[in-house]
Amino acid sequence: MYELHHPTLLHRPIPHEISFLTLFITLQGLFFYAMKHCISIAQFSRQDIETLLQKAKDIKLSPQNYSLSLLNSIIAMLFFEPSTRTRLSHESAALRLGARVIGFADSNTTSAKKGETLEDTIRVINGYADAIVMRHPEPGAAQRAATASDIPIINAGDGSNEHPTQALLDLFTIQEKFGTLDGLHITFVGDLKYGRTVHSLIKAFSLFHVSIACVSPSLLKLPDTIKTTDIKEYETWDEVAQTTDVLYMTRVQEERFDDKEEYNQLKENYILTSQEAEKFSAKTIFMHPLPRVVELSPDIDSDPRAWYFKQAHNGVWMRMAILLHILS
Ligand code: NCD
Numbered sequence: 421m422y423e424l425h426h427p428t429l430l431h432r433p434i435p436h437e438i439s440f441l442t443l444f445i446t447l448q449g450l451f452f453y454a455m456k457h458c459i460s461i462a463q464f465s466r467q468d469i470e471t472l473l474q475k476a477k478d479i480k481l482s483p484q485n486y487s488l489s490l491l492n493s494i495i496a497m498l499f500f501e502p503s504t505r506t507r508l509s510h511e512s513a514a515l516r517l518g519a520r521v522i523g524f525a526d527s528n529t530t531s532a533k534k535g536e537t538l539e540d541t542i543r544v545i546n547g548y549a550d551a552i553v554m555r556h557p558e559p560g561a562a563q564r565a566a567t568a569s570d571i572p573i574i575n576a577g578d579g580s581n582e583h584p585t586q587a588l589l590d591l592f593t594i595q596e597k598f599g600t601l602d603g604l605h606i607t608f609v610g611d612l613k614y615g616r617t618v619h620s621l622i623k624a625f626s627l628f629h630v631s632i633a634c635v636s637p638s639l640l641k642l643p644d645t646i647k648t649t650d651i652k653e654y655e656t657w658d659e660v661a662q663t664t665d666v667l668y669m670t671r672v673q674e675e676r677f678d679d680k681e682e683y684n685q686l687k688e689n690y691i692l693t694s695q696e697a698e699k700f701s702a703k704t705i706f707m708h709p710l711p712r713v714v715e716l717s718p719d720i721d722s723d724p725r726a727w728y729f730k731q732a733h734n735g736v737w738m739r740m741a742i743l744l745h746i747l748s
Contacts, residue, residue, distance in 0.1 A: 457566040458574045458742060461584040461620040466627040469591065475741035476592050476734075483516055486740060490519035493747055496549035497523030498541070499576070500532065500556040501675075505710060506576045506586070509735035510553045510743075517740055519747075522549060539568035546571050551747055557675075572746045580614040580676050586709055587620035589738040593731045594666055597705050602629040605663045609635045609690050610670035610715055612642040617709040618670060619646050633660045637689050639682070640672065657690075661699040667692070669708040669715050693717040700725070707731050 562575035
């Protein structure tokens with residue numbers, strides 16, 4: 421017995437196959453480590469994004485192949501701010517992977533209302549779930565949650581800061597249409613100051629070769645922290661309409677305004693009607709993270725270039741890919 425377990429018996433060179441295997445596992449581990457939380461789109465490399473896009477494509481083609489992938493997982497949905505698409509598409513994604521879901525959609529019914537800190541809520545839910553999808557009105561809340569959490573945090577929107585999973589599903593939708601993310605002309609319109617989906621998507625596009633035009637009222641321009649020198653700003657879309665591949669419309673974010681009068685003056689600056697849509701070429705697609713208020717006229721819903729409902733549906737496939745990468 422002693423001889424069999426004597427340490428000297430273990431003193432032999434590690435075979436090459438084991439070193440390669442170890443290296444492979446370490447590299448995979450690095451990717452998963454980087455993916456532990458999903459807080460900002462800036463944490464992803466182009467390679468990470470391409471891997472997720474490919475995974476989402478495979479899932480969309482054969483979702484039944486993934487129905488048992490997260491059978492024993494519990495995902496918590498913590499929504500401190502209103503949501504329809506983001507919460508329900510994450511829930512649908514979790515359920516389609518075989519996971520179970522707990523959470524809340526109204527923080528007024530939780531201990532946050534009694535004064536519990538975000539950090540304490542996160543620490544407690546660490547004992548109830550395997551990952552947390554969280555939306556919160558404060559910029560930086562997702563990072564705070566990650567700092568307090570041993571389980572993965574997925575940022576489902578933190579104030580006007582970021583919305584990384586939306587950016588990934590937007591990229592997926594654009595790639596589905598054009599087959600590539602390079603060489604495209606993207607035009608962002610509306611509330612580029614508070615629109616977190618725009619912030620994340622513009623950061624993601626910095627990894628690709630695209631040309632970006634921003635159309636907004638001067639009070640709602642892209643923040644300097646996100647603007648790069650090659651982004652061009654316009655007051656109307658007329659100059660760029662003919663060359664635009666993706667017209668990305670946004671809602672003026674009423675909930676971020678202290679001055680409601682200012683909101684009322686800005687909310688109807690850009691409205692895509694069927695008449696305005698004629699300025700864009702046949703290859704353009706119209707996107708919008710939704711919900712729309714007035715900026716997308718319902719009369720373009722039947723236009724084949726209207727891609728916003730397809731975009732919303734793609735959220736499920738991309739969020740399945742993200743949950744799988746983080747949890748499997
Ligand atoms: C967006 C959001 O919450 O930032 N919606 C969404 O997640 N699809 C856009 C918006 O609310 O205007």
